[in-house]
Amino acid sequence: MNLANKTILLTGATGGIGSLLTSKLTAAKANLITLGRDPNKPASYHTDLANPTSRQELIKQILSDYPSLDIIIHAAGIGIYKSLVDLTSEDWYQSYELNVFAPLFLAQQLHPQLNLVLGSCSAFQHTPERSLYNSTKAALRALTLCLAQEQPGHFVHLALDSTLTAFGPLTLAQKQAKQKDGKIYLDPSWVSDQIISILQNDSRDTEYVLSPDCYPECGTWHKP
Numbered sequence: 001m002n003l004a005n006k007t008i009l010l011t012g013a014t015g016g017i018g019s020l021l022t023s024k025l026t027a028a029k030a031n032l033i034t035l036g037r038d039p040n041k042p043a044s045y046h047t048d049l050a051n052p053t054s055r056q057e058l059i060k061q062i063l064s065d066y067p068s069l070d071i072i073i074h075a076a077g078i079g080i081y082k083s084l085v086d087l088t089s090e091d092w093y094q095s096y097e098l099n100v101f102a103p104l105f106l107a108q109q110l111h112p113q114l115n116l117v118l119g120s121c122s123a124f125q126h127t128p129e130r131s132l133y134n135s136t137k138a139a140l141r142a143l144t145l146c147l148a149q150e151q152p153g154h155f156v157h158l159a160l161d162s163t164l165t166a167f168g169p170l171t172l173a174q175k176q177a178k179q180k181d182g183k184i185y186l187d188p189s190w191v192s193d194q195i196i197s198i199l200q201n202d203s204r205d206t207e208y209v210l211s212p213d214c215y216p217e218c219g220t221w222h223k224p
């Protein structure tokens with residue numbers, strides 16, 4: 001798909017991956033609509049997508065402002081890593097609203113030609129203090145892949161491994177320190193380039209894994 005003049009809604013546009021995607025999609029001459037939450041960061045719309053009322057208002061506004069959307073890139077997400085005893089009901093509701101229900105309801109009500117969903121390799125991993133985040137990404141993956149069967153060609157799931165942004169409980173500086181100690185992080189600019197090439201590829205698959213590792217329990221792995 002040639003991205004020039006395509007109307008693309010990008011959630012999480014103010015984040016580490018989203019801000020790079022914003023630059024690259026603008027360079028590709030897409031008609032880009034950016035969504036953020038923090039009003040101090042530039043975006044076309046600022047909304048708390050974890051709040052069902054604000055989310056519905058935003059959907060109504062976009063439906064009135066744009067007759068149709070070609071693509072939604074669902075990049076907004078939150079990563080709360082805590083043990084079960086420390087997780088609050090607010091943590092559960094906020095994470096499921098943002099990581100699962102926001103992509104679902106945006107896709108259902110804005111019905112773009114293509115939904116590209118930024119999921120995580122956490123969807124396949126079962127580790128302590130990740131019950132909340134990993135289960136949201138497992139639900140998001142199941143949801144996306146079921147919808148990809150139901151509406152062929154309209155949904156793509158991307159399972160991302162750890163990427164060097166300020167996502168989750170560690171700061172960017174803390175991750176850079178871990179990187180010096182040997183931890184492998186994907187470069188968010190490289191990740192954004194892969195996303196662009198997946199969008200441009202008309203014979204794209206329904207799932208891609210961007211990871212230096214392999215998770216054999218998941219079957220076949222595709223690289224863009």
Ligand SMILES: NC(=O)c1ccc[n+]([C@@H]2O[C@H](COP(=O)([O-])OP(=O)(O)OC[C@H]3O[C@@H](n4cnc5c(N)ncnc54)[C@H](OP(=O)(O)O)[C@@H]3O)[C@@H](O)[C@H]2O)c1
Nearest residue numbers: 012014015016017037038048049076077120162163165167
């Ligand atoms: N980085 C990783 O290691 C990694 C690995 C696997 C998957 N992923 C997934 O990749 C996606 C992008 O991650 P990233 O690394 O770019 O994260 P990031 O830098 O933390 O950015 C998160 C984005 O989500 C937005 N957001 C957070 N809460 C929101 C809310 N309630 N309503 C609306 N927007 C909200 C943020 O908006 P504001 O900044 O305006 O608040 C920001 O634009 C996420 O879905 C994440 O789960 C990331």
